[in-house]
Amino acid sequence: MHSPALLENYVAGQWVAGGGAPTALTDPVTGETLAFVSSAGLDLDAAFTFARDVAGPALRALSYGERAQRLAQIVATLQANRDDYYAIATANSGTVATDSAVDIDGAIYTLSTYAKLGATLGDAHTLLDGAAVPLAKDASFAVRHVFRPTPGVALFINAFNFPAWGLWEKAAGALLAGVPVIVKPATSTAWLTQRMVADVVAAGLLPPGSLSVICGTAAGLLDRIGPFDVVSFTGSADTAATLRAHPAFTERSARINVEADSLNSAVLLPDAASGTAAFDQFVREVAREMTVKAGQKCTAIRRAIVPVEHFDAAAAAIAERLARTVVGNPRNEAVKMGSLVSLAQKRAVLDGIAHLQAEAETLYDGNLDGDRKAAFVDAGADSACVAPVLLGLRNGASGQRVHDTEVFGPVATLVGYRDLEEAVALAKRGQGSLVVSLYSNDAVAMRAPALALADAHGRVHAVDPSVTKTQTGHGNVMPQSLHGGPGRAGGGEELGGLRALRFYHVRSAVQGPAALIEAITQDAVELPKA
Ligand code: NAP
Numbered sequence: 241m242h243s244p245a246l247l248e249n250y251v252a253g254q255w256v257a258g259g260g261a262p263t264a265l266t267d268p269v270t271g272e273t274l275a276f277v278s279s280a281g282l283d284l285d286a287a288f289t290f291a292r293d294v295a296g297p298a299l300r301a302l303s304y305g306e307r308a309q310r311l312a313q314i315v316a317t318l319q320a321n322r323d324d325y326y327a328i329a330t331a332n333s334g335t336v337a338t339d340s341a342v343d344i345d346g347a348i349y350t351l352s353t354y355a356k357l358g359a360t361l362g363d364a365h366t367l368l369d370g371a372a373v374p375l376a377k378d379a380s381f382a383v384r385h386v387f388r389p390t391p392g393v394a395l396f397i398n399a400f401n402f403p404a405w406g407l408w409e410k411a412a413g414a415l416l417a418g419v420p421v422i423v424k425p426a427t428s429t430a431w432l433t434q435r436m437v438a439d440v441v442a443a444g445l446l447p448p449g450s451l452s453v454i455c456g457t458a459a460g461l462l463d464r465i466g467p468f469d470v471v472s473f474t475g476s477a478d479t480a481a482t483l484r485a486h487p488a489f490t491e492r493s494a495r496i497n498v499e500a501d502s503l504n505s506a507v508l509l510p511d512a513a514s515g516t517a518a519f520d521q522f523v524r525e526v527a528r529e530m531t532v533k534a535g536q537k538c539t540a541i542r543r544a545i546v547p548v549e550h551f552d553a554a555a556a557a558i559a560e561r562l563a564r565t566v567v568g569n570p571r572n573e574a575v576k577m578g579s580l581v582s583l584a585q586k587r588a589v590l591d592g593i594a595h596l597q598a599e600a601e602t603l604y605d606g607n608l609d610g611d612r613k614a615a616f617v618d619a620g621a622d623s624a625c626v627a628p629v630l631l632g633l634r635n636g637a638s639g640q641r642v643h644d645t646e647v648f649g650p651v652a653t654l655v656g657y658r659d660l661e662e663a664v665a666l667a668k669r670g671q672g673s674l675v676v677s678l679y680s681n682d683a684v685a686m687r688a689p690a691l692a693l694a695d696a697h698g699r700v701h702a703v704d705p706s707v708t709k710t711q712t713g714h715g716n717v718m719p720q721s722l723h724g725g726p727g728r729a730g731g732g733e734e735l736g737g738l739r740a741l742r743f744y745h746v747r748s749a750v751q752g753p754a755a756l757i758e759a760i761t762q763d764a765v766e767l768p769k770a
Pocket residue numbers: 397398399400401402424425426427428456457458459474475476477478479480482483498499500501502537538646648674724729
């Protein structure tokens with residue numbers, strides 16, 4: 241498709257090649273070198289200063305509505321180059337087209353949703369947070385809360401599994417807020433992010449410096465983070481813990497949003513026996529979540545929690561679906577599931593499976609004879625392909641590892657429970673997750689578990705037969721809904737419609753004479769609740 245090039249960084253409104261020894265990006269199926277990246281030697285001070293002092297004021301001179309128009313123009317630019325993005329994803333992420341769509345079309349859909357939501361804010365430059373409240377008996381002195389865009393930079397440090405969506409689901413909110421973006425994609429799949437930024441920069445849609453990309457190591461980035469900058473991190477809990485300890489946050493009080501790993505679960509309610517529609521929905525969703533993007537989704541179902549009396553039926557039905565999954569080179573049209581993103585991830589996943597197998601039985605292993613030499617279509621045993629593996633733990637409460645080890649691949653554990661109270665307790669053994677889904681033939685029967693699980697999950701996704709065709713999927717992150725999760729999931733909040741704007745704003749209580757409080761509302765609009 242192309243000869244390996246050194247992908248440049250875009251900082252301070254200029255394209256700059258990194259120095260030193262570059263890092264190679266490879267095709268996880270063929271092992272071919274695709275491109276190189278390096279961020280060594282960049283003038284990071286200039287990068288942050290330019291974004292903060294030049295791009296920020298220019299962005300904020302526009303109204304929310306005008307910035308929303310820019311998002312719509314970005315959508316058109318990305319759509320025009322969509323085929324190239326699919327080719328990059330096939331080569332660099334090893335994904336089949338339907339899985340590339342989750343990332344690429346998911347990004348475009350999210351941006352277009354924010355373009356529409358942002359348009360409703362019109363020509364405002366300030367967001368209001370609630371009505372004026374009198375502070376004096378005669379109402380002469382009052383308070384009104386306002387949101388103003390933070391006068392800093394939004395730094396995104398992203399994970400490898402969503403090079404497109406991971407950028408735009410965050411940038412939609414930041415740019416709409418008027419905050420310039422510097423994105424550092426995960427190195428292994430940085431190409432797609434870099435290319436999308438290049439297309440948007442070339443289209444000249446945003447004030448110079450509004451969108452920068454740094455490919456390669458993150459070294460030095462957090463040292464530049466000042467008190468009004470915000471950092472949004474997506475990745476592993478271990479890296480998140482390192483980041484949180486940085487003086488940018490502990491001393492300078494910059495804000496950090498963390499989306500980390502998560503032991504998401506799907507819970508089959510006792511009424512949903514084999515032969516009922518809800519059972520089928522559950523089985524389909526578990527198998528789908530295990531195989532979409534080869535299980536490399538932060539929201540993927542890791543624990544499928546079932547009444548112990550339905551355990552065997554669920555195991556057989558999920559295994560039957562998994563056995564139909566053709567794994568291999570995404571370029572072959574027969575292939576339904578591509579490879580993992582790299583050989584390093586393959587090693588991590590195989591190690592993770594072995595770790596779980598110490599306490600869980602193996603109910604299905606698509607890798608032949610367990611010797612990892614499965615006949616992958618058009619891909620060798622030395623590729624990053626791994627076939628689906630379903631593990632099982634009949635007595636869910638007896639497990640430890642299945643509740644605290646996230647294996648980031650096509651792997652899930654079927655977990656048995658005795659009663660609904662135990663099912664809720666088992667789901668919460670994940671210590672806070674991004675999403676839990678519920679399956680029942682009775683919508684109202686899901687009320688109690690939905691509310692009982694909401695305090696430990698960023699999203700509760702409930703499904704009954706009435707929504708077979710309309711439900712949006714356990715793992716699909718809808719821009720209208722909150723994304724993030726408490727505790728182990730990182731404690732972050734993203735998306736959720738215009739709620740996303742809050743992270744990029746500073747809230748202030750303006751107190752003063754009634755006339756001033758009234759004047760504050762000029763050029764301002766109440767931040768809608770949704
Ligand atoms: P990772 O190893 O933690 O890396 C994430 C990002 O952090 C990469 O850009 C990485 O750069 C960078 N990084 C690594 N060490 C750093 C350091 N010391 N300082 C600053 N940045 C550093 O995670 P990953 O393996 O890419 O991603 C997989 C994990 O992400 C999974 O656990 C998954 O659950 C989680 N995830 C969560 C969500 C969510 O929305 N909650 C979404 C997707 C993924 P390099 O690539 O250059 O090392």
